[in-house]
Amino acid sequence: MTAPSAAVAAPSARPRDPWLDNARTALIVLVVLGHALALVDTAWAVDAKRWIYTFHMPAFVLVSGYFSRSFVGRPRQLGQLVVGVLVPYLVFTLILAVEAAVVSDHSVRWNVITPPFALWYLLALVLWRLVTPLLGVLRGSVVICIAVGLLSPLDTGLGSELSLARVLGFLPYFAIGLALRPQHLALLRTRIARAAGAVVLAATFAFFLLTSPRLKNEWLYMRKPYDGFTDPGLTAVATRGALLVLALVMTASVLAVCSSRQGPLTVVGRNSLGVYVLHVAILFPLFAAGWSVAGEKAGGAVVLAAVALALVLGSTPVERATRWLVKPPVDRLLLKPSTRAPE
Numbered sequence: 001m002t003a004p005s006a007a008v009a010a011p012s013a014r015p016r017d018p019w020l021d022n023a024r025t026a027l028i029v030l031v032v033l034g035h036a037l038a039l040v041d042t043a044w045a046v047d048a049k050r051w052i053y054t055f056h057m058p059a060f061v062l063v064s065g066y067f068s069r070s071f072v073g074r075p076r077q078l079g080q081l082v083v084g085v086l087v088p089y090l091v092f093t094l095i096l097a098v099e100a101a102v103v104s105d106h107s108v109r110w111n112v113i114t115p116p117f118a119l120w121y122l123l124a125l126v127l128w129r130l131v132t133p134l135l136g137v138l139r140g141s142v143v144i145c146i147a148v149g150l151l152s153p154l155d156t157g158l159g160s161e162l163s164l165a166r167v168l169g170f171l172p173y174f175a176i177g178l179a180l181r182p183q184h185l186a187l188l189r190t191r192i193a194r195a196a197g198a199v200v201l202a203a204t205f206a207f208f209l210l211t212s213p214r215l216k217n218e219w220l221y222m223r224k225p226y227d228g229f230t231d232p233g234l235t236a237v238a239t240r241g242a243l244l245v246l247a248l249v250m251t252a253s254v255l256a257v258c259s260s261r262q263g264p265l266t267v268v269g270r271n272s273l274g275v276y277v278l279h280v281a282i283l284f285p286l287f288a289a290g291w292s293v294a295g296e297k298a299g300g301a302v303v304l305a306a307v308a309l310a311l312v313l314g315s316t317p318v319e320r321a322t323r324w325l326v327k328p329p330v331d332r333l334l335l336k337p338s339t340r341a342p343e
Contacts, residue, residue, distance in 0.1 A: 016270070019189065019260040024063060024269030026258055029310040030056040032279045035118065036306035039283075040299040041292045044209060051208040053220040054243070055250035057121070058173045062251055064125060065177020066185075073133045079339030081129050083331050084273075089115075089122035091328060092277045096284050103288040113161050117287065118280050120163035120223075127167050128174045135175055145175035149244070150237050153226040160223060169222030172244060173251075188256040197256030200249060219243060268314030274326040275313040282309070 030052050037049040071077055090112060096119065097110040115123050135141040149172040152158060158165045187193060207213070218224055219239065226232035268275065293302060312318060319326075331340045 018262040018266050019258060020063065020066075021266045021269035022258045022260075022263065023059075023255050024272045025265050025314070026254060026269075027056055027060050027063070028268065028272040028275045028314065029307055031060065031118075031276065032283075032310040032313075033303065033306045035279070035283050036302050036309075039286060039292050040302050041294040042296065042299045043212065045299050045302075047208045047212050048205075050213070050215060050217065050220065051205050053217070054204070054208075055247045055254065057170065058244075058247035059251035059254055060121070061124075061128075061170045061173040062177040062180075062248075065128070065174035066180050067177075068129055068132050068174070069178055071129055071132045072136070073130075075336075075339040076341065079331070079335040080341055081126060082334060084327060085122055085126050085129075087328055087330055087334070088273070088277055088326060089119060089126070091325065092119055092122075092281060095281050099281070099285045100288050103285050115160075115163050117284050119277070120166050121276070124163055124167045124170065127162070128171065132178065135178060142172070142175045142179050146172040146244070148172075150240050153222075153224070153236070153240070154232070156225050156227045158225040163223070165223050165225065166221075169240075173247070176248070185255070188252055189260060193252075193256040197253035200253040201257065204246075204250060265311065265314075267316055267319075268311055271314045271316075271319040274319050274322055275310055277326055278313045278318075278322060279309060 034049055034052040034056060037045045037052070071081075093112050093116060094110050096116045097108050100106075100116070101108045135145070138144060149169050152168040153165065158168070188197070216229070218228065220243070226236040229236055293299065
């Protein structure tokens, strides 16, 4: 839901691991592709998007949790959370509000309480980071968070304010990421794991394309309570539980197939915050205007354009050119000297 600069990677002195940056590259490309596929009006695009949404945000959130392990709420960490995540969230909610006003010809309506489009992830990341110290002192925090994720949609009052439904729905993945240690992830960095991961991803992709499972997208978006589904009771809880297991298996698979070597695309993972917020600002007007395409050739062009967009936005030249917007230099304006990152 990011450059693993200040946004997804918690402040840490650890050296960067190309494997995890490569994983973030794969995930941010899937994020952009998933949004772009929503603009393609063909059956295969619907199925491919559903396959992506089954695991791409759970994986993104899990990786975010893993990189939040060192977050204990120190003043400097809180300061970087403000300027690295909260400020970009406020900036881009305003940008989307302006875009919406231009497209629909109405006045600017800036609502920071209900995140527009895909910006919910930044607000959720702020909230998850703030509860990280609490999760660190709780026994069985993963089990508790899974229970919260499965049972919270039973509350019919759960709404879109603060993206609370998504914050709680994706919380299990963040908690699992927090609980992971390098030795756990090392299990995925073997030839056997890579082969198994490739098989799982190929098999699930083929299943989604060939069977077109009748799975409502709302199950994957996690933005509404269960009362919006046919059976809001135990069946709904069991369905979300099954999807959680599937998402974890697919997350492990996509991590396993990623390369451990530094490559030309590794930098995209490092700059994924910029890719995330910039692609939102680029695609949002198309959604607001109701734009879509149909046909195989047009759909294929959208796929290629989405992948290219993600890679270009994550490139070093674009990161340098847009740094002022993605992470505005407001440290001195907002933060006390003791809470700023070392210059």
